[in-house]
Amino acid sequence: MWSFLLLAFLAVSAAVHIPGVPQDFTTNDIVLSAISDEIAQKLSEEYINYLKTGVESAALRQISAQLASAHSRKDLFTKELDELSLADQFVACTTCRATVNVVARMFREENGAFTGPEADAKLKSVTLDACNRLQLQTPEVCESLIDFNLPSVSYIARNSKIDSRTFCSLFMQFNFCNVKNADYNWTLVIEGGGAAVTAPKSDLPTKRGDELKVLHLTDIHYDPLYVPGALAECDEPQCCQRHVSTTTSDKAAGYWGDYRDCDAPWHMIDHALKHIKQTHTQLDYIYQTGDVVDHMVWGTSMQKNSDSLKQVNNRLAELFPGVPVYPCIGNHEPHPLNLFSPEDVPENINTRWLYEQLYEQWSTWLPADTKDTILKGGYYTVSPRAGFRVIALNNNECYTTNYWLYYEGTNKIPQLQWLHDTLLAAEKAGEYVHILAHIPSGDGTCWSVWAREFNRLVERFRSTISGIFNGHSHKDEMHLHYSTKGHAVGIAWNGGALTTYSNRNPNYRLYHVESKSMQVVDHETWIFNLTDANAKGETQTPQWFKEYEFSAEFTADLCPAGIDNLLDEMAANPSILRKFWRYKMTTADPKMKAGCSRSCLLETICRIAVGVNNQRARCEELQAKLNIALDNENTTTSTTAASTASTPSSAPTTTEEATTKNPGDDGAASLSISIISLAFAAVLSIMHYV
Template identity: 30%
Template sequence: MTTHKLLHNSLRGEASWLTCELCSTAISLIRLYPSVSTTQTVFVQMCSSLGYEERHICSGIADLFGEEFVYILSNSKLSHTEICGLVIAPRCSSNNDYPYAPKWIIPLTKLNSTLKEMLINRQSEEEQSLNKNLAKANNSEILHLSDIHLDMYYQMNAYASCSEPLCCRTGSSHSSKSFHAGYWGSFGNCDTTIRTLESLISTVANDYADQYRYLLFTGDYIAHDVWNTSKQEIITTTRKLNKIFRQNIPEGKIVIPVIGNHEGFPVNQFCPPQLGIRRFSVQWLYEELLDQWKDWIPADMHETFRENGYYSLSDGPTRFIVLNMNYCARLNFWIAYDHIDLGDMLKWMESELQNALQWKQIVYIAGHIIPDNEECATHWTIAYNDIIEKYSNIIKGQFFGHTHMDEIRLYYSNFNRSKAIGVAYATPSVTTYGDVNPAFRLYNTNFLGTIVDHRTFYLNLTESNKEFKLASPMFTPQAKWQFEYSAREAFNMSSLSPQEWHRVMSTIKDNKKILDKYYQFYGRYSGEEVKMKPDAAKLELVTNRVFVRF
């Protein structure tokens, strides 16, 4: 999820004229007077005077970002407005050439005749196999957890809905909207308690162990107090998580961990090693996580992960391509320093897809930030879409998180704008941050690896906290994780193919029942802001976010 209200509200792929002007003015001032003190002054003044956050929080964020931001702006070859168009919204670019001018095009590998023929043959082989094995059982389902945001300082009965971006801690401020944090967690800008996480991991280990082979953790393990964090805090939290995982995960499961934007220090900032700038390197993080995850990440991928934070994992006919999506993120300001394929990740992704094609493997793509026009740089998302279309015959699933909500993104063909060629899932979060109930998901696959359904489970926070209050002192409370919905059943789908998702989402504008159902699942029966949005606002969000078109 975005780091604080300033970034959450401003950097979403859309922007007003005022936002663009403020961005350009701020960059101009910092470039004119390139110093950390200038950056801090400009940022704090904008942040606090516009009412995004309290002044001490704005100051804490500015202290973390100042030195890195000055270096990037002083060395970037992009103009003020080009940077604003890149990190905020295309409309901020005064040249009106973003993202289609030649300088923004990311070069991709052209398929030779041999690879084209292999892709065509794969499709034909799958169709024949499907006709012969319609009833064949599946044993390779995927369990997906995302956006844990563990808060090791969560305090029951502390104030929720305080004036800071993260509440439910000793010392959280009180306001007219405040209420006391619950035993299992709380709405009101609060993150995950250790007991809730332990309950979740224990539940998926004991109650669902026979229902999945792959266990995905798609990033954001760190709490939302981004103005007050440190490298040591990130190391301590990830080690605590790793310990909980290893104490509960059954043997034989293939664990696939992913790096999120909150693992960076400062948050969101990931300077790739290819730039050769050691003072801002994130190698300390990659080294630490590799040490924690070394038996989950294949040995032949250790060096790749150590350098870039991404890797691939092969399991017989299945290959997971695990991306470090911070290299596409608008909030990673290093994209203003090197906007062409930061970290060489798309180049690497294409080579992995070619390897999978040659080895006759199917592919799942996993990452943290879901590729769209809001969170990723638009020109990067265009290139990603091109790759998805090129290899759509072998890409069977795309799994992300980051938004904390239950969402999808649909990608479309460059040659047929009504043909959906890919669907990416934003699995709902474990954290309650954003006023949502904690959740996890199981993806059902068939013998070809195709996703045929997904089932979502959640913890009703209000009921669970109420049960704790009513229980006797001798009662040991248990969190009740319950079934929420099946995608195929809820939306009456014949499959979970991209084109079938296109059909369902296209009917929303004419079917209030489906729209309301989508929003019910969007926030997992919680969050008054989600439930009370008028239909026009609901429809606008679905239209703007689900359909990724260029």
Template identity: 40%
Template sequence: MPQADEAEKFIYVKLGRIDSLTWSDAEVVVFDCPCALRHMYHNNGALNLPDSISQEDNQPLTDGGTSESPPTDKCTLCMNTVKEVYAVYEANKSHSDLRDAVLALCNFYRKYNEVVCAGVINVHLDMIIYFAEHANNDTITRRFCSLYLPPGSCEFEDEWVVNVDLGTKPDVITPSVPSILNESAVIVHVSDLHYDPTYTLGNNAVCDAPTCCKEDQGRPTSPSDGAGYWGDYRNCDSPLQLVNNTLQHIKQHHQKIDYVYFTGDFVYHGMWESTKEQHTQIITSIVRAFNETFQDTPVFFALGNHEPIQANAYAPLDVDTNVSTKWLFELVSELWSPYITEDAKQTILQGGFYTVKPRDGFRVIVLNNIVCLNNNYWLAYDSRDPYNQLKWLAETLLLSEREGDKVHILYHVPTGMNNQWGSCLKIWGREFHKIVDRFENIVAAHFTGHTHYDEFHVFYSTENASRANGVSFNGGSGTPFIDVNPNYKTYTVDPASWNVVDSDMWIFNLTDANSKPEQNPDWFKLYSFRDEYRVANLLPAQLDSLAHRMAANHTLLQEYYRFYVKNADPSLAKGCDDACLKERLCEIVTVESGDLSKCEQLDKEFDLVPNKH
């Protein structure tokens, strides 16, 4: 490769400078350059490619530009680059040539250091080859770029609906709970533990890799940049002692627990060193720790985006090669067996989703909704209700309606999410919303994870957007990654309706805990939702009203931000300005990615406040 300044000059002269794109945190950057990849490597000696795949100046790269006059829209730039990558492989089917080409791009753009680039490409190479051999056409390439690029750069060219008879929707029954509960159920919600078995006390917490504090990253020059005993606010995942202490504290301080929900992400963010053996070990150890801690208390697990070897990548079932995800489904179908039925095992094997009835009148449905995450590039290959999961969901809810069940739905990714952690495919979110709207009388609550923040979301009727008819609660994270305190949550639930009456957030301050490594962290209840926000319960109408109160009361909204980041020192130091506060409001009322109708209404209410904060 040329030196950095020479390379930048080459790109500017030959291709025209382009704005940097938005990357996924769990995927190698190989597609931001509209370069004539074969031409650049041939002329600069980065690869010794055959003359048959080199190009002369001004020869068309692909449709949409030449090496002197490149296309300007990001979608075409991305598609051209994907085709160039495929062409390197098509020349002689050489795995090593393809690897070297993609590695050169990763190093050229310095997304990660050379070690991470090489590792990520090794982990993903078989997946790239599969796409080159089975999905090398304009339609799939365009879909890939639409998933990869920022919203609005490329339209995702696919349209489908879930083909299932939902029956006639019964008259809506407004949910309610008694003002005083004679009895209650308690649910503990844990999410996103991200256990890192290579976490090393004192090692570098400020590194140029996706996650730091690792065994092979060495000691920092400054001791202040060293990893803390109980974890670190910076790009570091959970040490074993943090995972164990979290579960032990829950068991010791909550005598009555009816169910435990875990909404995904057992595995840490080390996507450049992932192996099947490593992920198997991590998932197995975490599940066994839950089983040993809670014993006869049922634990219901959902899969997250970091469980596959290639992060985010849940392959279709007909992909039966070494990039298949079947090994993961087989693993968890056995590990989760103490709390699930044989029927549940079978649906896990078909896509990582299942349902159980822990008692009469109550059903738990667990989805694998990483199939909606835009960072799951298998959606370019097949996006149409992957695993037929939404059809199964609708049929399961129909059964629940006939049997008189109330339902909790668990999944990893909030369906309206659209931020640095990715977004849920608009079509999938729309179809999901239609289904849960149809069954609003029986779906009592949703439980999610992924973002690592303490947040809630309100669903609205598809026929009357002013009527709230569903609620979702995020479990936060057991890891402090990034700039948050570790947490878990407890919910007080009415066992007659399975509606959530209250929730408590439990945290410890990581700065304080790391200053006393010889002592256990000082866990404490950060707040009670009902007391803090002065709501009667956590039903949809109450939370919709709360969102409007926050728009009008910025002091209350700032308090929401404090809880959102779980009172973490670095996030509180950064603060949350008006734009940040509006984002928090928008997240609350968005359950379909890209649908900003409710956001616009709250924005106007926010702007009416004369003296902010």
């Protein structure tokens, strides 16, 4: 996680005094940022001098417990960044700025610690030592991830012009930690047109039964090394691959998959595709929104990743001949994980190999005129029928664990500008558009500037965009997009995941799409219960069933205005929100056992209402309403509460946070950032402060 960046510097700062750390934290972002920057500059200067001379100055020795005592300690390493208190955010931002100041100079100065012919070897040695000493992962995982990522990280550190304040602004995205760097705070040129937004988008056709059927597959995460009976509880990011002979029954991987940190075996994927073919005989399109490759992030290679992609794509083509498949790229597809380079960097760290492989595989379904943009950046557009256009983005360039984001900010403009131009042409041609992208723009790991500009496009072309389709979160969910004045103007539908990683039942979605406006008028989710399937083993195939149909369980009004109204109903009636949460978690047994606490419910409703991570007005409004409703629930009699708790269809609601691990936010991807953060903070480990 991001927190290792903090860990290295807190170990230093706990023993030293930094003048100026505020006792009471103001909410004035300008003041906080200035104080943070001053402290970071002072600390980094003193520390660099210490590295050069070996002599600790009085100032460095006197850095007291102010920083250490200002933060909550545990929360810094257990909570997500956007959940931290203001004091913890201040400490995180300040230590980030100081760390990057030091490391950047070690890379860029002529006699820096990480310059010269032995620079990479020194950096690996320091980073590997820190990773192993702090037991961030097993030695095998530490060494592999460092080997994979250091060439790119080293190149970025030496060639990027990014300063520490901008780096930390992107990395953490706290309001006061943000800075206005033109390279990292740009705006798209958007051509005007259309009426002003004065109300939510509400023009939804009536469901008639003759709609197009669109299958949504996402986050397949095929594990070619999965072994039924292997150890399902391990120290590595992904299990169910090793130690078959020594595995006890309660820790053995199930035949059809496992709720623990395990991805999908081929026989489960193949069975799922065969079930879909037999059950849904009239598919019009298939959307595959990325992450075919598994979570064995320390064991990837160009060849292994290509083989997994080819095996899945070939099987889709074999089982669904004549059905157009429109794929996009997930963050797990490249080697190394998450890294999508610009075009003009050396071949050994360039992502072009992936785009070439994917164009070759996708050409089964895509026309030749998609080649240029796929090879340029992994995105394309195609018109499957008159009046309809599909746009597939590679929005991994907004992913804050894609370290090429820190190389240059303005090179993220061309794809979004291309999206603008493509939407403008579609508008003029009278076409309706579906946008496919792996990462929801409202996800906390999507760079807020990219998400903001994407949201501006959704607002501007709200009459043209009929639907947005995402994956990545492994959750069966949705996100609303709002205009600058707070009107709901678009919906991003999330297809969940076929993998079980982690604590999920395998699932897929089927959309009912009105054939003229191409709007989603209903959708249904299909799952099988993993516990039941594994109890029967390989002698019986899993029993898939329709878990729910959205119109029957929530509302028949699936336009942005209708979903926005549904959010008000969820806030006023928590039982509706709890039902949504159960389906969001695919009613997986571990999740149902753990339940959803108050904070879980607050996060659930907020996530639906956020299309840009730092634009949370609607989220906060809904959370305030929900808190009132939850308080009112607590005043009911114990008899009523007991009756509600015993209802079979209700998941338990805990009063404290559920202790079940929550890896659905892609814990393995977070692991990568913790390892590479070592590279940025490695110099701090040289002096053995940790």
